[in-house]
Amino acid sequence: MIHYSNRSIFHPATFFLVGIPGLEEDHAWISLPFCSIYLVALMGNATILVVIKAEKSLREPMFYFLAILSIIDLALSTTSVPRMLGIFWFGVHEINFGTCVAQMFLIHAFTGMEAEVLVAMAFDRYVAICDPLHYTNLLTSRVMGGISMCIAIRPALFVCPIIYLTCRLPFCQAHIIAHSYCEHMGIAKLSCGDIHINAAYGLFLVSLFLLNLVLIVISYVYILRAVFRLPSQDARFKALSTCGSHVAVLCVFYIPSVFSFLTHRFGHNIPQYVHILIANLYLVIPPSLNPIIYGVRTKQIRERVLYVFTKK
Numbered sequence: 001m002i003h004y005s006n007r008s009i010f011h012p013a014t015f016f017l018v019g020i021p022g023l024e025e026d027h028a029w030i031s032l033p034f035c036s037i038y039l040v041a042l043m044g045n046a047t048i049l050v051v052i053k054a055e056k057s058l059r060e061p062m063f064y065f066l067a068i069l070s071i072i073d074l075a076l077s078t079t080s081v082p083r084m085l086g087i088f089w090f091g092v093h094e095i096n097f098g099t100c101v102a103q104m105f106l107i108h109a110f111t112g113m114e115a116e117v118l119v120a121m122a123f124d125r126y127v128a129i130c131d132p133l134h135y136t137n138l139l140t141s142r143v144m145g146g147i148s149m150c151i152a153i154r155p156a157l158f159v160c161p162i163i164y165l166t167c168r169l170p171f172c173q174a175h176i177i178a179h180s181y182c183e184h185m186g187i188a189k190l191s192c193g194d195i196h197i198n199a200a201y202g203l204f205l206v207s208l209f210l211l212n213l214v215l216i217v218i219s220y221v222y223i224l225r226a227v228f229r230l231p232s233q234d235a236r237f238k239a240l241s242t243c244g245s246h247v248a249v250l251c252v253f254y255i256p257s258v259f260s261f262l263t264h265r266f267g268h269n270i271p272q273y274v275h276i277l278i279a280n281l282y283l284v285i286p287p288s289l290n291p292i293i294y295g296v297r298t299k300q301i302r303e304r305v306l307y308v309f310t311k312k
Contacts, residue, residue, distance in 0.1 A: 011167070012175040014094040015187070019087040020280075021178045022273040031088035034280070037288045038081040044291030045070040047305060055304045061139045062128070065121045066294060066301075068151060072117060073287030076110040079103060080283045084180045100182040105163055107283065108184060108205070112155025114253060114286070115212040120147050121246055122219040129239050130226045158205060165198045179276055181283075206261050213254055220247070241299075248293045249286070256282035 019027055048070045052058045083103065086092035095103070127135050162184050169191035179186045188198040220243065227239045260279040263270050294301050 010170045011097050012171050014096055015100050016093050016176045017087055017095055017180055018176060018178050019180045020273050020276050027088040031085055034081060034284060035085060037284045038077055041073060041077045041284065041287035044288060045074045048291045051301065051304045058300060058304060061124050061144055064144060065117055065124060068148065069117050069290060072110055072113045073290055076114065077284055077287040079106045079110060080181045084280060087180055101163060101166055104182040104184055104187060105159055107181065108162065109156045109159045112159060113151055115209055116151040116155055118250060119212050119215050120151060122216040125243055125246060126219045126223055129223050158208060161201060165201060169193050169195065178272060180280055216250060245293050245298055249290055252289050253286040
């Protein structure tokens with residue numbers, strides 16, 4: 001067993017973030033859509049929050065969860081995109097070890113929170129459509145507070161161990177991360193130590209992530225069954241329209257994120273630049289599209305946005 005006298009051998013002072021491997025010469029062009037999408041995410045989610053706060057009529061649980069989703073989207077995109085743009089525009093590739101670990105934790109935690117709030121929104125729609133008479137009795141302010149605590153605390157608790165699992169790893173020489181942000185397995189693969197525990201725990205987190213998707217799918221199966229039993233065609237259309245916006249958000253969030261997770265572990269034949277591009281996109285596309293989807297497909301939000309920005 002080799003004993004290291006200098007702790008810097010275990011933890012390098014800095015990591016070097018490559019950006020998009022293989023596309024370094026195109027970073028300036030790649031930055032343009034990322035910057036544009038990020039600005040859309042900032043403006044869109046800020047607009048949703050302003051409208052929900054300003055309009056007292058939007059105090060239903062559905063809009064409460066939408067406000068939480070907007071806050072998480074703002075945090076998730078802001079945790080990752082400015083660092084990407086720093087690489088693309090100014091060549092700021094180096095990142096402090098502690099900052100890298102903090103970014104890793106925040107990205108994974110906020111991703112988990114987004115998955116949790118989508119489960120909460122599916123539960124809200126399930127109660128509203130399948131048991132509307134008990135909607136206000138079930139989703140009380142106390143219940144909403146408990147759900148909000150779970151959304152914030154549960155993912156953070158599950159992600160916390162990866163800080164220890166990462167910090168315990170020895171890093172002998174390699175410090176170049178073939179990515180544009182710090183990600184758990186991307187860091188772990190640089191270690192000269194045993195990373196089997198890291199890989200196993202990473203898969204455990206992915207399984208929890210996919211479990212949320214299963215719960216959402218089950219909720220929507222019951223929702224669709226109840227919708228098609230509604231006697232009124234208008235009622236069915238309204239319910240399907242509301243659920244349609246939720247399903248669109250789910251697809252935008254889960255498809256690229258699951259692809260990225262699985263590619264990082266099993267997609268050895270997929271070009272690295274494709275994987276990294278998609279891994280970047282799933283952090284910026286959902287936060288930018290969520291407010292647009294809800295703004296266009298949710299009548300109350302659409303009307304209130306127009307009202308807030310056109311009233312004198």
